[in-house]
Amino acid sequence: MQLSRIIIGDGLNIENIVKKKNLKLTSARRELLEILFYAKNPLSYEDIKENIVMDKATFYRNIIKFEEENIINSFESNDKKRYFEIFQQPHPHFVCSRCHNIECIKERLDFNLEGYLVENIILKGLCKVCNKTSI
Amino acid sequence: MQLSRIIIGDGLNIENIVKKKNLKLTSARRELLEILFYAKNPLSYEDIKENIVMDKATFYRNIIKFEEENIINSFESNDKKRYFEIFQQPHPHFVCSRCHNIECIKERLDFNLEGYLVENIILKGLCKVCNKTSI
DNA sequence: ATTATAATGCGACTAAGTTGCATTAAAGTT
DNA sequence: AACTTTAATGCAACTTAGTCGCATTATAAT
Ligand SMILES: [Mn+2]
Ligand SMILES: [Mn+2]
Ligand SMILES: [Zn+2]
Ligand SMILES: [Zn+2]
Numbered sequence: 435m436q437l438s439r440i441i442i443g444d445g446l447n448i449e450n451i452v453k454k455k456n457l458k459l460t461s462a463r464r465e466l467l468e469i470l471f472y473a474k475n476p477l478s479y480e481d482i483k484e485n486i487v488m489d490k491a492t493f494y495r496n497i498i499k500f501e502e503e504n505i506i507n508s509f510e511s512n513d514k515k516r517y518f519e520i521f522q523q524p525h526p527h528f529v530c531s532r533c534h535n536i537e538c539i540k541e542r543l544d545f546n547l548e549g550y551l552v553e554n555i556i557l558k559g560l561c562k563v564c565n566k567t568s569i
Numbered sequence: 570m571q572l573s574r575i576i577i578g579d580g581l582n583i584e585n586i587v588k589k590k591n592l593k594l595t596s597a598r599r600e601l602l603e604i605l606f607y608a609k610n611p612l613s614y615e616d617i618k619e620n621i622v623m624d625k626a627t628f629y630r631n632i633i634k635f636e637e638e639n640i641i642n643s644f645e646s647n648d649k650k651r652y653f654e655i656f657q658q659p660h661p662h663f664v665c666s667r668c669h670n671i672e673c674i675k676e677r678l679d680f681n682l683e684g685y686l687v688e689n690i691i692l693k694g695l696c697k698v699c700n701k702t703s704i
Numbered sequence: 705a706t707t708a709t710a711a712t713g714c715g716a717c718t719a720a721g722t723t724g725c726a727t728t729a730a731a732g733t734t
Numbered sequence: 735a736a737c738t739t740t741a742a743t744g745c746a747a748c749t750t751a752g753t754c755g756c757a758t759t760a761t762a763a764t
Binding site for chain 4: 514
């Protein structure tokens with residue numbers, strides 16, 4: 435909710451975004467973008483499918499389009515699934531190996547890795563909640 | 570080659586390792602561990618299957634056993650595949666989005682992420698080689 | 705050598721994601 | 735408002751990594 439405001443700015447709604455990219459605004463696309471805009475964490479197809487009425491193929495074809503147009507970005511977790519979120523500033527993600535939650539990490543992780551170009555960071559382990567309750 | 574010496578120490582061969590964990594030493598297990606010991610990078614089933622004679626189910630069942638016994642560890646890349654390596658000190662892995670190579674990162678990446686327990690780090694982007702040749 | 709049990713091969717299966725194709729709906733044009 | 739063009743959709747079939755049940759076989763202990 436706040437996220438979508440921050441990213442798309444005032445006056446930019448789903449209609450504007452989709453049309454600005456020369457995509458047709460279908461009900462499938464509106465549904466999908468609404469869910470992603472209001473999500474606090476990245477979501478997989480499995481997370482979303484209960485709340486949408488489109489076919490799986492339509493889902494993935496729209497996901498591909500949205501990624502091409504930089505409306506969303508995605509990454510693979512360690513559960514064989516791909517997770518999607520509205521495109522933001524690149525930031526790390528944390529995958530909890532106990533509760534399987536996936537969180538966006540706001541903190542900057544500063545390290546230097548000479549010669550490489552790091553585009554994406556995925557951390558796995560215990561999230562704050564699970565780490566506390568693990569004695 | 571050097572790696573396996575370092576980890577398992579002098580006098581510790583595949584026979585010892587397997588028997589120490591109360592696993593039966595089968596030809597499938599010997600084959601699999603030999604390949605993993607001599608590998609410079611983590612390997613997937615697809616990487617290995619040409620060089621082994623066991624069934625896919627046997628491969629994965631042994632992988633599971635080896636992981637339970639901390640003989641190997643594994644992680645998922647962004648190509649939907651799982652990669653396996655002989656268990657070592659935890660260290661990050663770099664997945665190149667251009668050449669799709671997977672490298673073990675020796676450098677320590679020091680950062681603090683308050684409250685979390687980071688068990689595993691996967692970096693994605695351009696490896697040294699691809700980063701140089703990308704202008 | 706006999707035996708108990710763990711490991712194996714085979715085939716069927718699951719789940720994420722992809723593709724071809726005929727149909728439908730969006731958006732522009734008259 | 736009807737017409738047309740083209741993109742988007744649903745459906746079904748497919749691909750691929752990994753899993754599982756079950757009958758058979760190999761390992762290692764006795
Ligand atoms: Mn995020
Ligand atoms: Mn490694
Ligand atoms: Zn957790
Ligand atoms: Zn590379």
